[in-house]
Amino acid sequence: MRTRIGMLVAAAMFAPASTGGAQAVDLGRARVIDLTHEIAVDGPAWPGSRAPFRLDTLVASPTAAMFRLTLNEHFGTHLDAPRHGSGMGWTNDQIPLSRLMGPAVVIDVTAQSAGNRDYGLSVADLAAHEREFGPIPRGAIVLLRTGWARYWGRPAYFGADTTVTPTRLHFPSLGAAAAEVLVERGIALFGVDSPSTDIGAAPSFTVHGVLARANIPSIENLADLGGLPRTGAVVVALPIKTRGGSGGPVRVVGVVP
Ligand SMILES: [Zn+2]
Numbered sequence: 001m002r003t004r005i006g007m008l009v010a011a012a013m014f015a016p017a018s019t020g021g022a023q024a025v026d027l028g029r030a031r032v033i034d035l036t037h038e039i040a041v042d043g044p045a046w047p048g049s050r051a052p053f054r055l056d057t058l059v060a061s062p063t064a065a066m067f068r069l070t071l072n073e074h075f076g077t078h079l080d081a082p083r084h085g086s087g088m089g090w091t092n093d094q095i096p097l098s099r100l101m102g103p104a105v106v107i108d109v110t111a112q113s114a115g116n117r118d119y120g121l122s123v124a125d126l127a128a129h130e131r132e133f134g135p136i137p138r139g140a141i142v143l144l145r146t147g148w149a150r151y152w153g154r155p156a157y158f159g160a161d162t163t164v165t166p167t168r169l170h171f172p173s174l175g176a177a178a179a180e181v182l183v184e185r186g187i188a189l190f191g192v193d194s195p196s197t198d199i200g201a202a203p204s205f206t207v208h209g210v211l212a213r214a215n216i217p218s219i220e221n222l223a224d225l226g227g228l229p230r231t232g233a234v235v236v237a238l239p240i241k242t243r244g245g246s247g248g249p250v251r252v253v254g255v256v257p
Pocket residue numbers: 074078079080220247
């Protein structure tokens with residue numbers, strides 16, 4: 001089993017021919033980190049979203065259990081298929097596996113976000129990252145660490161001024177100009193540890209559109225990314241394979257050699 005999984009991850013590493021710096025990972029020695037929040041009734045839901053999650057009992061006895069799951073695609077740690085942000089592009093079932101497994105690049109703006117909850121990753125931040133850690137390779141899975149996972153389940157997570165005005169939110173994420181640079185880099189997948197790829201205060205879903213029109217899927221509501229190195233880890237992020245889905249729950253793991 002260990003050999004088979006090792007081969008799977010190694011295959012993922014070498015699948016995108018243009019990633020450069022591909023490495024094999026020995027799962028027998030690697031540290032595996034869960035980057036996924038639980039899906040639970042008390043999990044934070046996008047303000048104003050209706051009944052995002054239910055688990056109704058169909059069978060509950062001393063010898064058996066079965067529930068009916070009702071879930072908004074965009075609840076908890078979830079993937080946005082390109083169709084979600086653009087009305088075109090891949091749906092869940094169409095995203096190639098090569099986009100969902102690959103070398104991780106972690107960009108850290110926890111310091112900037114701590115001082116400004118409306119912070120958007122800038123082009124200058126990307127340049128600073130690349131000066132220190134090297135160019136972002138084609139096919140990379142770029143994860144943005146804002147530090148917002150520490151607010152999961154607390155009002156500060158969305159930074160809503162009220163519970164009834166979903167447009168007035170405050171949390172950090174990716175800036176639109178930086179999103180254009182990531183498209184130029186040819187990244188495979190983007191993920192963030194805050195509620196959305198657009199900052200909460202953004203007037204529209206510009207970043208959603210930039211990524212989606214480039215057919216780049218993204219992940220929102222990642223758990224704490226602090227256990228990952230800035231480069232050198234592998235990420236595997238496999239969403240539910242709903243036909244025609246605009247997104248859905250995704251289990252995300254980081255594999256640190
Ligand atoms: Zn979403």
